[in-house]
Amino acid sequence: MAAMKPGERTLSSGPQSCPSTAADPTETRQPGAEMQETLVDMQCCEQEDPNLTERNGHRKIMDRNHQGPVFVPQGLTERVWNHPPAPQQTTTPTMPSCPVSAPYSFWSPGSVEMDEIMAAMVLTSLSCSPVVQSIPQSQNDPVPGPSSGGGDMECGGGELSDSGSSGCWSWDHGNLSPAPSPSNAEMDSSPDEGLHMELEDELHTATRSKSSFRGTYRCLWPSCGKVLTSSFGMKRHVRVLHLGSESEQSPREEDFYYTKISCVAPADPSPISPLPPAPVPASSPHVPWASCDSPPGPGPDSGLQIPSSSSSSSGSGISRPISGPESAPGQARPLSQSAPSSFWQIQTDHLYQACTPQRVTVSSRSPTPCCWTPPPLTVSNQHSHHNTQVVTGRCRSVSVGEQWLQQNSATNRLITMSAASPSRSHCSFRKGRAEAKKCRKVYGVERKDQWCTACRWKKACQRFPD
DNA sequence: AATGCCGGGGG
């Protein structure tokens, strides 16, 4: 043995890792790429959040635990549009890497006068730039010159935000349906930075008004409660009726005098666009939910488990477990499905050391319920000294494991399985030794190098958890 | 005796 070790070790690492952990996930994606992808998705694709989440979750999870994947993209996205404005205030058009800038330049008027005014304007109104720009372009009547000029200037800054989140969509879709979500998200996250500044606030308001379009706008002027559906109209209203001549000065003035009454994501009227609903829920809720709900949900509620009957629906047990637990939490449904799955997988990797099966009860949901439901309990007796948790976790029946193993790619399947039922992830109930297939049995002592590390260390088998 | 793995120890 001893002599062999060194050699074996080297060899072992390869095979071992492959089956247990790396098998599929070995390929990891680069963070950068992913981020970009996400960005793209955000822009172009409207919803799909569920899918996205799921996918990211799966892959990422393998490498890193957490739902990180999901968050990351979003966070990034948010940042993208958040940051730009800030930096721009100081510097003008640096940030924008946006390709879009080019197009804008075309429509900018060449008037020199404007430039001067604009220069001043820009500094002050930079914060608003994205907002202002978007609207004006469409048709700001009152001050065409400035607006256009401002637009031009701002393009640098605004572009990012536009391209990133609202801008593109607003134009294309007519409704900013998608925009709202990002904007909201932005609102939440960004505040830290610019809370102090009035400008910031304005920006927010403005952004909202533009971005979260479907809302209505109410005039805040003392005795005027006028409600309009478009921010633009509202601005105009304020300017004309309340501000009067001053209007020309600063477009954003109007922002102070009206507020947006938005019906954001939840209510989402269908007509506007299919997209809207997705983004909202996705951005804010799903992340937290996923993290919290998925694991705890299934575990604790164990009692619910799915009746054995479900077998027909899908061959693998995996699917079932997911669905079962999900049902319990009302809200989580969509999320839960995606999130949980990812979760399981995470756990798998660490079966050996890290995993602490959270719950005992889980057992109920195992795909092949018939045999093992009872067994776990009985089995538990075997170990006198085990830790409670461990014992409970272990409850899993050998039969299940075997079946899977037999079927085929043991490693992957197993992993998934174990992961699938978080609760029992790897329980310690050893079924009959006879039935249990462990590395030693499978590979034999001679091929110890092929054992999973746990087995080599005389620990609970990682590769073939009961 | 073979196996599976906990608990503990060394580097």
Place this chain on the structure above:
DNA sequence: CCCCCGGCATT
């Protein structure tokens, strides 16, 4: 943290 191994329970 990685790696071993003594020792116990089980088969």
